[in-house]
Amino acid sequence: MLGPSIEARMSQGKALRAKVSRTSHAEWGAPSARPDLIKVLQHSDRGRVPELLPIRYGRMRQSPFAFFRGSAAVMAWDLSKTPATGIRVQACGDCHAANFGGFASPERRLLFDINDFDETLPAPWEWDVKRLAASVVLASRELGMGGGGCGDAVLKMAESYRQHMREYAQMRALEVWYSHMDAEVFIEEAKTALARKRWKQVEKEARLQTAEHIFPKIADVMNGRTRIMDHPPLVYHPRASELMRKHVTQMFHAYRETLPGDRRLILDRYRIWMLREKWWEWAA
Secondary structure, three states, rough: HHHHHHHHHHHHHHHHHHHOOOOHHHHOOOOOOOOOOOHHHHHHHHHHHOHHHHHHHHHHHOOHHHHHHHOOHHHHHHHHOOOOOOOOOEEEOOOOOEEEEEEEEOOOOOOEEEOOOOOEEEEEHHHHHHHHHHHHHHHHOOOOOHHHHHHHHHHHHHHHHHHHHHHOOEEEHHHHHHOOOOOHHHOOOOOHHHHHHHHHHHHHHHHHOOOOHHHHHHHHEOOOOEEEOOOOEEEEOOOOOHHHHHHHHHHHHHHHHHHOOOHHHHHHOOOOHOOOHHHHHHHO
């Protein structure tokens, strides 16, 4: 009823090394049947707003790390050909260094964690670790670090991952669920006065990115209702066709039906502008 013990799970994990050794992850070479990378990116663009694609690709051209950030689909294809133990998780899917940061919890505590899940998917656990490791190297290069510094940084990342996973393996599920990292830990563990000053500045800037600080800057009251203001080319209200309005309405009601009663009550307190009569004429 309670599942295997900690010792049994540890033993099962070690047994997987006979199937997929740790050294098998050390090398990678491009497969001969690797698809054209541009076609992979174009395929991943399905569903994205066409008008924003030039901005997306313009950002990706700025540096190797910027390209890496925008090409999760390419790395997913590459990683799909690498060794895996068969343990699947709900992976972040785009686990790179720039997708970690500070954010406010519902209790208004400033936490540090992954803050972007738009590429999440069930996948081998190894994918997130490898993508994060590659991003650490590219980000370190962008900061001007040499090969030795890049190597030290990625080894430290892997060591921290290993130590924390071993710690979590000893914990109950609820203990893992409630575990968190306060952003203040970077200030407390800073080794120099300069580092401590820098982390204090980072924490201050992160606190300004919480909803209570950002919302007044991006919203205004129009006709007695609060709405997000247009800031093209990235933030704007698109012109919705009748077909789009019908499609979104169906999606909204279908989602609402999946919720328990208490969640529906909360959702019903919000007004979805696209569901308003003649919204598309007003937005135009």
